[in-house]
Amino acid sequence: MIQLKGLTKGYSERSKVLDQISLEMKKGEFLYVLGGTGAGKSTLLRLLATEEEEFQGSFSLFGYEMSRARGSTLQAIRRSIGYVPQNVRLIQDFTVFENVALGVSLAGSRVARAEVRAKIYELLDRLQLMSLRDTAASRLSGGEAQRVAIARALARGPELLIADEPTGSQDFQNTWNVMDLLHRANIAGTTLVLATHDREIVRKLRKRCAILSHGKVMIEESLCSL
Amino acid sequence: MFALKLAFRPWRLQPLSQLLSFATLSVLLLLAGFFASLATALPGVRKNLEGDQIATVFLDPSAEPAAFETIRDQIRVTVGSSATRIEYVDADAFLATIQKNQPDLAKEVAALGNEKDWITPRHYSLRGSIGEKTVERLRSIPGVESVAYSARRFEPIIENLSAIEWLSRALFAGILLAMLAVLLLLGRLNSGIFAEAEEIVAQMGGSSWQARFPARLNPILLASGAGLLAGVALMRLNPWFMTKMASLSPFFGGLQNQSTFVSGPLLLLVGLGMGVFAFLLSPRTLKAYS
Numbered sequence: 012m013i014q015l016k017g018l019t020k021g022y023s024e025r026s027k028v029l030d031q032i033s034l035e036m037k038k039g040e041f042l043y044v045l046g047g048t049g050a051g052k053s054t055l056l057r058l059l060a061t062e063e064e065e066f067q068g069s070f071s072l073f074g075y076e077m078s079r080a081r082g083s084t085l086q087a088i089r090r091s092i093g094y095v096p097q098n099v100r101l102i103q104d105f106t107v108f109e110n111v112a113l114g115v116s117l118a119g120s121r122v123a124r125a126e127v128r129a130k131i132y133e134l135l136d137r138l139q140l141m142s143l144r145d146t147a148a149s150r151l152s153g154g155e156a157q158r159v160a161i162a163r164a165l166a167r168g169p170e171l172l173i174a175d176e177p178t179g180s181q182d183f184q185n186t187w188n189v190m191d192l193l194h195r196a197n198i199a200g201t202t203l204v205l206a207t208h209d210r211e212i213v214r215k216l217r218k219r220c221a222i223l224s225h226g227k228v229m230i231e232e233s234l235c236s237l
Numbered sequence: 238m239f240a241l242k243l244a245f246r247p248w249r250l251q252p253l254s255q256l257l258s259f260a261t262l263s264v265l266l267l268l269a270g271f272f273a274s275l276a277t278a279l280p281g282v283r284k285n286l287e288g289d290q291i292a293t294v295f296l297d298p299s300a301e302p303a304a305f306e307t308i309r310d311q312i313r314v315t316v317g318s319s320a321t322r323i324e325y326v327d328a329d330a331f332l333a334t335i336q337k338n339q340p341d342l343a344k345e346v347a348a349l350g351n352e353k354d355w356i357t358p359r360h361y362s363l364r365g366s367i368g369e370k371t372v373e374r375l376r377s378i379p380g381v382e383s384v385a386y387s388a389r390r391f392e393p394i395i396e397n398l399s400a401i402e403w404l405s406r407a408l409f410a411g412i413l414l415a416m417l418a419v420l421l422l423l424g425r426l427n428s429g430i431f432a433e434a435e436e437i438v439a440q441m442g443g444s445s446w447q448a449r450f451p452a453r454l455n456p457i458l459l460a461s462g463a464g465l466l467a468g469v470a471l472m473r474l475n476p477w478f479m480t481k482m483a484s485l486s487p488f489f490g491g492l493q494n495q496s497t498f499v500s501g502p503l504l505l506l507v508g509l510g511m512g513v514f515a516f517l518l519s520p521r522t523l524k525a526y527s
Contacts, residue, residue: 060440061440062440083444086442086443086444087442088442089439089440089441089442090441090442091442092442094440094441100433100436100437100440101437102243102433102434102437104246104249104250105239105242109239109242112239113239113437113438113441114441116239117438117441117442117443117447118441118442119442167441
């Protein structure tokens with residue numbers, strides 16, 4: 012599903028954000044991307060979410076070489092991705108429900124409207140957002156907004172889910188609510204790439220991990236041993 | 238549904254600037270409507286004046302009164318329907334005309350006895366759209382001595398009206414261009430409001446058309462709303478405006494007959510058209526995801 016070969020991204024020869032990254036993921040896999048601040052985690056995730064266009068090396072997603080993917084191909088790839096960026100990015104004057112529903116409608120879902128609504132309500136309920144469903148995104152706290160972004164990504168039923176520090180602003184209970192949902196999605200077949208600083212999560216939910224440092228994959232383990 | 242809600246984003250985030258733009262566009266469209274009405278109505282006024290000529294057909298003094306009927310029929314046949322009035326005038330008719338307003342002059346003329354026919358020769362007075370060729374044909378009628386013709390008597394006024402007509406057209410076009418500029422500038426100013434939403438929509442798999450649609454829909458909504466308001470205002474104000482114009486001069490009399498039921502909806506269509514034009518010309522605000 013994901014194939015990176017010698018992938019490098021940088022603004023000059025000296026400042027490489029990602030340096031010769033090679034990584035392969037099959038459908039249904041779960042990968043933690045770990046590393047300190049400035050290790051290149053967010054850049055790698057943005058790249059996987061097709062937000063970064065300039066890079067060297069080979070990067071293929073769903074079998075498409077991304078350096079050549081344009082137009083309708085790129086749209087189809089993006090429709091199959093659920094992305095939770097670090098800065099959340101909600102439409103501030105849309106309500107919680109509208110933000111999530113917009114994500115579903117753009118995924119090109121052919122499911123009946125009532126079914127979509129039920130699915131969204133279920134997700135909002137699980138993420139303790141049900142009482143905020145008609146609240147404008149601009150009125151949410153950081154943690155709430157982050158959970159809305161997670162609900163939006165999950166509601167799309169993506170083949171690939173990329174989450175950048177999805178529990179960074181969550182309390183204990185919500186952290187595990189989020190992780191439970193992500194884990195369930197993974198079990199249901201969604202490929203998951205998750206960047207986190209939270210060692211507790213990695214220890215309790217042991218999966219494959221790649222540890223980045225200065226833009227390079229320093230350690231890659233099939234079952235993380237942190 | 239989402240596109241429509243996004244298109245109204247500037248109204249939620251910057252209501253005052255949107256309201257001001259809406260008012261500006263409405264006033265501009267209303268002015269454009271007035272000028273368009275004027276430009277549409279003036280050719281009719283001009284045509285009426287162009288067709289308002291007077292010809293005086295003097296009869297041969299030796300012609301017998303019994304022949305007058307025949308001459309009048311020949312004049313009628315010659316001018317056809319282009320003359321709106323054919324009036325026989327002799328000394329008695331002339332006296333009757335002046336008696337009311339100029340009684341002293343009437344007395345003096347009456348005192349002349351049979352000689353009054355020399356002062357007021359018998360003639361037919363014709364009024365209407367009479368061309369020079371018709372005048373030539375009138376001259377050739379037996380029993381007609383001569384024809385006096387008021388060729389192009391309104392020419393300076395007609396030229397002035399023509400200038401006003403072209404000025405109205407230029408102002409109409411200028412206002413529409415100003416309106417387009419307002420819409421395009423507003424689109425640029427609002428692009429910041431839409432940029433984030435465009436990125437989000439594009440990142441989630443929306444086409445560049447879907448991403449940019451709300452930002453481009455905004456000028457259509459704004460301009461057609463302004464067109465609707467200006468159209469209703471024009472339907473109510475245009476009769477008043479035309480009456481005031483008509484009161485400036487009797488020549489503008491025809492302006493009052495303009496139909497406002499057509500110009501109102503037309504203004505709505507012009508607003509919609511300008512919105513669509515701005516839609517097509519609006520700058521691409523989406524860069525990173527194109």
